[in-house]
Amino acid sequence: MTMRLLTALPLAIALAMPAAAQDSYPDRSVRIVHGFGAGGNADTVSRILADAMTEGLGQPVVVESRPGAGGTLASGYVAAADPDGYTLQLMVGGHTVAAGLYTSLPYESVDDFTFLSIIGQFPFFIAARSGEYETLAEVIEAATADPGSIRIGHSGVGSTQHLTGELLDIETSADFLHVPYAGGAAAVTAMMGGEVDLVIDTGTAIFGQADAGVLDVLAVTSSERWPDNPDVPTVAETVAPGFNVVSWTGLGAPAGLPDDVVEVLTAEISRVMALEAVRERIAALGAAPVGSSSAEFQELVEGQIATWTEVIETAGVERR
Amino acid sequence: MDQAEHTAASLPERAAGGVVLLAFGIAMLAIGWDYPVGRLTQMGPGYLPMAIGTLVCLLSAAILWLDLSDTGIAAGPAIQWRGLIFVSAAILVFAGLVEATGLVPAMFLAVVVSKLADRNNRPLGILVYAVLATIAGWLLFLVVLELPFPAFWR
Amino acid sequence: MLEQFVTGLGVVLQPEVLVYAFAGVLIGQLIGVLPGIGAITAISLLLPITFHLDAMSSMIMLAGIYYGSQYGGSIASILLNLPGTPSSVVTCLEGYPLSQNGRAGVALFTAAFSSFAGGIIGVAIVVLAAIPMTTIALRFGAPEYAMLVVLGLLAASLVGTGSNLRSLAMVLVGVALGMIGADATTGYYRYVAMPELADGISLVSLAMGLFGVSEIIRNAASRTGGVTQPKISMKDIFPTRQEARSLPGPILRGAGVGSFFGALPGTGAAIASFMAYAVERRFSRFGARFGKGHLPGLSAPEAANNAAAQTGFIPTLTLGVPGDAVMALMIGALILNGIIPGPRLMVDEPVLFWGVIASFFVGNIILLLINVPLIRLWVLMLRVPYQKLYPVIIIMICVGVYSHRTSVVDVVLTLVFGILGYLMKNYRFEPAPVLLGFVLGPLLEDNFRRAMLLYRGDFTIFVTRPISGVLFAITVLLVGFSIYSAIAQRRRVRARNEATTQ
Structure with a gap:
């Protein structure tokens, strides 16, 4: 406790000082804003980065949660913030879904942002109750034979998990019943209780149960087998060639960030992404820790916006 | 306890609660009029x-109706x-x-303004109090608590 | 089970582990007192520390913050009518009137003791019945949740002091407020007047506004300025012998109700404390005393929400699926330590599993020990004139609400609900049922619609599924009993009237 208070004191004083001299970036605290609740994946990744970047930038990096409207409130807030490098955003795959899902957004999903670096990439896994199905092909067969009989639980309408399920519908002959739950954990619980047949979610949400033999992992949504789980076949190799869904977290900022600031930040991010402790923590969250160039990040975002916009349209998901 | 508690409520006073509630219900219906309704088994x-x-x-x-017909209601x-x-x-x-x-x-300003609600205050007292509270x-x-908010403008 | 528990106890009582249990409950308790800054904010702020701790210490500390904040939440509710969580709304109902009558010490002691007893009973259930409880929890599907909420809402029409018609109207207003935002089943926007409302109104805004801000508006400018608390000595915080005798029943019933509801993922403490209160009120011989500072009405929901806070760990620990956001945070802390929680946690990490459970037991004892001496301090705070206190309370509410979602709109909404709550009370409408409708309405709608989706619009599932059927039967009995007792009472009154006219 005492130690904590002691470490807190300089930070608080730094926070309390109004900007004194505008020397070089950064000369005061930097915020990482994200659009999700405290304790969610985005929050945890932000805190891992903030914890590590505080050291390298020599200024406190603080995390600010501005949850609401699928993360779009935070995106709107960051898009409108000064491009000075003191407001960063932890972006997630949902940013690309929102581009297609919302009828009017207060920002341009690509043009209003500086994409700094991808932080982590992770696939989704498709799981069923233990012993129900051997392969994904079997499931697709059953769902084709009796439309609507196979129920997929997902973590909320318009979530990437939901749309991945819809994409599976589109790419195969199957016709699933998509059942919304309040979050992935509720969907997994419902599957264990027998209320739904399949769940599509991240590795962390599924492997605890799979290791205990309660669930069988049938497939992974990435185009190649996932390095950490080489035994799990891909959707692409079993039922839908070309199927590829990989979600991500990344660090962005408002558009128009000065070049020198971009340089400082990208250098710091690649330093942090090389740290063993950071890599371990991000890997523990089920993601492959991958730094990237700004261009690679932007390309990923543009590609996914196109995919999800089409899925939303084809599947007839209610736009808002 | 105020003396007012024992006097009977006037007609508008008795009607107010029900009227506001009615307005709330009508507003709900009016704004939600275009929402897809569906059926009981397939609610929209x-x-x-x-x-x-x-x-x-x-x-x-x-x-x-009950409030209006009951003249014995005490005024709030x-x-x-x-x-x-x-x-x-x-x-x-x-x-x-x-x-x-x-x-x-x-x-600081929130404390100063809120302190004005108090009837017996002096400017200096408010100032000292507000500084201490801030x-x-x-x-x-x-x-x-290290809440991630800036103390001052940037 | 008991053997492993004792082993776990041995682990927790090591000084280097005990210090985290102590730190956790103390931080939780202190943060819980602050209005609006709840366990989630506290835990997420402290999460980075757990990067540097082992899994056991992290879990023990974070868990301590969680149930410690439940204790703390009661204090602000009793002293200042400031509920930070839906379960502490129920605490306000009896606790605040007691404090207004100069009995804050007794209220705080009763709350602390009931919380302690409820917590210990909850821990006992976790130790002895975690696995059977898990089995039951898994059998709760959409139809069961829907029926459970119907039962809760019916019981709730008994909450509040006004007439049943007015309570019902307020429950519906709460349900209506709960509909604001994106519809969970289709994502359709309802009543979203601005983007900040897309995820709905924040519960913290609603509770703080209806209860806390309205009370400040009522008292800030009043000439008398609230009650001055009498000086109290240590013996004034204990209930009278007669009162003490009336408490074991409510505590046991409350803890029972709480333990059951807590183990259901996602519903937890809020329903538990409302149900416990409704049960007490329904079956008490002193129904008329409720709402005016009736001790059993305080002690039952307190026992319930702390029992629920402990059994809430059951799905998290036995299945690895978090029941709510706080549990998700704790699972996150485990994951960061390289442990993916799942059904095998108990087998693979027995020391961690039982150590954490044993820490609940120790934590509850620590909480009681630090709470009782603190009571005098809290009551002393009430001796500060209200005029010196309320501006500080206002900024605490503002900062607390703002920090919750970093949203200015939430702060303004808190004021709107504050004014609403103030005016409501003047026109004899009670705020508590609004909160209940707000919490339960969306739960009912989601689960009902999910049930219809899953079972293709078949209504019979509500009676044919065993648990749902039982809940349905209880609901019918409750309605029947209410109608019967209403008729019986009318008959009695008529008989008395006839007797007096003759």
Whole structure:
């Protein structure tokens, strides 16, 4: 406790000082804003980065949660913030879904942002109750034979998990019943209780149960087998060639960030992404820790916006 | 306890509760009119708003009728305008300032404004009190709890 | 089970582990007192520390913050009518009137003791019945949740002091407020007047506004300025012998209700404390005393929400699926330590599993020990004139609400609900049922619609599924009993009237 208070004191004083001299970036605290609740994946990744970047930038990096409207409130807030490098955003795959899902957004999903670096990439896994199905092909067969009989639980309408399920519908002959739950954990619980047949979610949400033999992992949504789980076949190799869904977290900022600031930040991010402790923590969250160039990040975002916009349209998901 | 508690409520006073509730129900129905309703077995997003809106209207009508026919209802306490105005102003001041000027000025002015609700205060007393309260707030929220908000404008 | 528990106890009582249990409950308790800054904010702020701690210490500390904040939440509710969570709304109902009558010490002691007893009973259930409880929890599907909420809402029409018609209207207003935002089943926007409302109104805004801000408006400018508390000595915080005798029943019933509801993922403490209160009120011989500072009405929901806070760990620990956001945070802390929680946690990490459970037991004892001496301090705070206190309370509410979602709109909404709550009370409408409708309404709608989706619009599932059927039967009995007792009472009154006219 005492130690904590002691470490807190300089930070608080730094926070309390109004900007004194505008020397070089950064000369005061930097915020990482994200659009999700405290304790969610985005929050945890932000805190891992903030914890590590505080050291390298020599200024406190603080995390600010501005949850609401699928993360779009935070995106709107960051898009409108000064491009000075003191407001960063932890972006997630949902940013690309929102581009297609919302009828009017207060920002341009690509043009209003500086994409700094991808932080982590992770696939989704498709799981069923233990012993129900051997392969994904079997499931697709059953769902084709009796439309609507196979129920997929997902973590909320318009979530990437939901749309991945819809994409599976589109790419195969199957016709699933998509059942919304309040979050992935509720969907997994419902599957264990027998209320739904399949769940599509991240590795962390599924492997605890799979290791205990309660669930069988049938497939992974990435185009190649996932390095950490080489035994799990891909959707692409079993039922839908070309199927590829990989979600991500990344660090962005408002558009128009000065070049020198971009340089400082990208250098710091690649330093942090090389740290063993950071890599371990991000890997523990089920993601492959991958730094990237700004261009690679932007390309990923543009590609996914196109995919999800089409899925939303084809599947007839209610736009808002 | 105020003397007012024992006098009977006037007609508008008795009607107010039911009328406001009725307005709330009608607003629910009006705004939610275009939401897709669906059927009971396949509810659309508009089903419950319609159902609840209708129920609120019915209940408010019943409450209105009961309140109007009961002349024995005691009048509620008089509205504390002073408290209402200055407490509201204080919270609005905080809301308006917190993102523009940071936490410390927002807290300081909110305390000053809210203190005006109190009848027996002197300018110097308010000032000293506000400074002390602001320092306490700064220590609590920014030093001890480390809430990620700037203390001042940037 | 008991053997492993004792082993776990041995682990927790090591000084280097005990210090985290102590730190956790103390931080939780202190943060819980602050209005609006709840366990989630506290835990997420402290999460980075757990990067540097082992899994056991992290879990023990974070869990301590969680149930410690439940204790703390009661204090603000009793002293200042400031509920930070839906379960502490129920605490306000009896606790605040007691404090207004100069009995804050007794209220705080009763709350602390009931919380302690409820917590210990909850821990006992976790130790002895975690696995059977898990089995039951898994059998709760959409139809069961829907029926459970119907039962809860019916019981709730008994909450509040006004007439049933007015309570019902307020429950519906709460349900209506709960509909604001994106519809969970289709994502359709309802009553979203601005983007900040897309995820709905924040519960913290609603509770703080209706209860806390309205009370400040009422008292800030009043000439008398609230009650001055009498000086109290240590013996004034204990209930009288007669009162003490009336408490074991409510505590046991409350803890029972709480333990059951807590183990259901996602519903937890809020329903538990409302149900416990409704049960007490329904079956009490002193129904008329409720709402005016009736001790059993305080002690039952306190026992319930703390029992629920402990059994809430059951799905998290036995299945690895978090029941709510706080549990998700704790699972996150485990994951960061390289442990993916799942059904095998108990087998693979027995020391961690039983150590954490044993820490609940120790934590509850620590909480009681630090709470009782603190009571005098809290009551002393009430001796500060209200005029010196309320501006500080206002900024605490503002900062607390703002920090919750970093949203200015939430702060303004808190004021709107504050004014609403103030005016409501003047026109004899009670705020508590609004909160209940707000919490339960969306739960009912989601689960009902999910049930219809899953079972293709077949209504019979509500009676044919065993648990749902039982809940349905209880609901019918409750309605029947209410009608019967209403008729019986009317008959009694008529008989008395006839007797007096003759």
